[in-house]
Amino acid sequence: MTMILKELPSTSGSDELSPQSQRAQESLTAMPLDALRDAKQLTQVQMAQLLKISQGAVSKVERRTDMFVSTLRNYVRAIGGDLEIRAVFPDGDVLIDQFDDARRTDNGTRPSSKRDERKAPLAV
Numbered sequence: 001m002t003m004i005l006k007e008l009p010s011t012s013g014s015d016e017l018s019p020q021s022q023r024a025q026e027s028l029t030a031m032p033l034d035a036l037r038d039a040k041q042l043t044q045v046q047m048a049q050l051l052k053i054s055q056g057a058v059s060k061v062e063r064r065t066d067m068f069v070s071t072l073r074n075y076v077r078a079i080g081g082d083l084e085i086r087a088v089f090p091d092g093d094v095l096i097d098q099f100d101d102a103r104r105t106d107n108g109t110r111p112s113s114k115r116d117e118r119k120a121p122l123a124v
Contacts, residue, residue, distance in 0.1 A: 033075060034062040040079045050078040069099045 031039070037047055044062075048055045051074060061067065061075060073083040085096040 032062070037062070037079060042079060047075075047078060051075065073099070 037044070042050075044055045044058045047058045051058065061071060069083070069085070076083045083099075085099060087094045087096055
């Protein structure tokens with residue numbers, strides 16, 4: 001699959017871009033999951049092997065428009081990337097870190113909250 005990306009506006013001043021400017025311009029590239037997989041030269045069968053799921057499950061993930069953050073994170077990690085979720089506002093972007101693995105405990109679960117405590121069964 002060949003993708004044609006729109007030309008990015010040229011920057012005024014120096015031809016050398018700062019690392020932040022380069023990252024900002026690179027982040028302007030948007031594509032669906034199947035095109036991302038194709039760009040990384042992977043087949044659905046190869047993705048299935050990386051994710052330890054069936055090829056049909058990979059196809060379903062690539063067609064979904066709504067999925068768990070963990071599903072998307074696993075997909076992106078399987079092809080060598082990291083998932084970042086940002087909220088974009090006119091006065092700046094905010095990285096949402098609620099879904100980061102760093103917030104998880106050693107056993108892979110999130111730290112308990114008051115809500116979780118309320119749902120816990122009472123010991124008799």
